[in-house]
Amino acid sequence: xxxxxxxxxxxxxxxxxxxxxxxPPRLARYNARFLDLVEGxxxxxxxxxxxxxxxxxxxxxxxxxxxxxxxxxxxxxxxxALFDYAEHPKVLAIxxxxxxxxxxxxLGVIATNVFNKPPGVDGxxxxxxxxxxxxxxxxxxxxxxxxxxxxxxxxxxCLAIIPGSHRGALREHSTPDWEYVNHAFLGVEGAEHDALRxxxxxxxxxxxFHPLLIHGSGRxxxxxxxxxxxxxxxxxxxxxxxxxxxxxxxxxxxx
Numbered sequence: 001x002x003x004x005x006x007x008x009x010x011x012x013x014x015x016x017x018x019x020x021x022x023x024p025p026r027l028a029r030y031n032a033r034f035l036d037l038v039e040g041x042x043x044x045x046x047x048x049x050x051x052x053x054x055x056x057x058x059x060x061x062x063x064x065x066x067x068x069x070x071x072x073x074x075x076x077x078x079x080x081a082l083f084d085y086a087e088h089p090k091v092l093a094i095x096x097x098x099x100x101x102x103x104x105x106x107l108g109v110i111a112t113n114v115f116n117k118p119p120g121v122d123g124x125x126x127x128x129x130x131x132x133x134x135x136x137x138x139x140x141x142x143x144x145x146x147x148x149x150x151x152x153x154x155x156x157x158c159l160a161i162i163p164g165s166h167r168g169a170l171r172e173h174s175t176p177d178w179e180y181v182n183h184a185f186l187g188v189e190g191a192e193h194d195a196l197r198x199x200x201x202x203x204x205x206x207x208x209f210h211p212l213l214i215h216g217s218g219r220x221x222x223x224x225x226x227x228x229x230x231x232x233x234x235x236x237x238x239x240x241x242x243x244x245x246x247x248x249x250x251x252x253x254x255x
Contacts, residue, residue: 002097010098014166014213017199021090021206022147030229031149033081034073034114039066045078047250054182055121063118067225071123071182073114077252086112086231091145091206092255098143098208101235106253108246110134110142111232114149117157117220122180126187127162127196127216130232132173133184134211136245139170141235142211148201149227156226157217159199159207162192166210188214 002016010016036042038050055061056069063069076082085091086109095107111133117123131139152158173186191214199207209215211232220226233254238245245251 001093007097010208010210013163015161015163015207015209016098017201018094018206018208019202020204022085022088022204024204026084026088027149027203030082030085030114031227033079034116034227035067037073038070047075047078049074051183053118053121053123055180058180060180061121063120067116068118068120070116070118072116074112075250076112076114077109077250082114082229083112083252085147085229086252087254091231092233094208095143095145095233096255099141099233099235101141101237104255105236106255107236108234108238109231109252109254110136110234110245110250113230115228115230117217117226119220119222119224122178123157123219124178125185125217126176126181127160127191127193127214128173128185128187129170129212129214131170131211132186134232135240136234136238137240138238139211141238142232144209144211144230144232145206146209146228146230147206148203149229150203150224152199152201152226152228153222154198154200154218156222156224157220158201158226159215159217160196161199161209162195162214163197165214166212168212170212171214187216
């Protein structure tokens with residue numbers, strides 16, 4: 001559980017970094033499951049999507065192996081091995097605190113990803129706000145959790161954030177004017193790049209962040225894939241227009 005000063009810091013900055021939150025054995029299991037799925041040793045469950053990098057799809061890059069061609073894996077709500085992350089007691093406890101949900105409340109897991117940033121491709125994720133992809137409101141009831149599986153350094157394309165940007169409104173997003181942009185990677189128009197803070201992380205470190213926080217990541221200029229696992233949580237008081245968001249196929253209640 002977070003101390004009051006940490007909660008205050010989150011309200012002011014829009015994020016909090018918790019070192020070593022997820023244990024190495026769990027990280028090893030998530031990593032092994034990702035590799036089994038990508039390399040074809042396991043069959044992907046219903047709904048899980050494995051997305052190749054756009055440069056690989058278009059033939060502009062030829063990866064050395066299957067893993068080096070993957071941008072991300074998402075919708076792992078039906079994969080028990082990976083969904084264990086979304087049910088991690090410490091991750092859930094902090095997500096409840098940050099979303100002001102009751103201590104015994106069931107949270108909705110509304111998005112799940114394993115991000116795999118290969119070297120040798122553009123691979124940038126433009127600065128964006130995750131609320132652009134969600135219909136739920138209020139924004140304060142949504143919390144993202146992003147845990148490093150491998151070391152995340154500036155060289156390998158760690159997350160970059162603009163502290164305090166969550167206090168603004170949802171900004172206009174558009175497709176960046178880049179030669180290669182991965183599917184649905186939209187960027188904030190006119191983002192304040194001079195305010196960026198790069199967040200380097202060790203395996204197990206977990207960044208919790210507000211859905212209006214502007215963030216993104218650069219190219220991987222290292223030699224190995226940079227990998228992380230992520231989930232977004234919604235408090236029970238969140239609502240979506242004209243639908244029961246809890247009944248959507250990619251949503252699971254936890255806790």
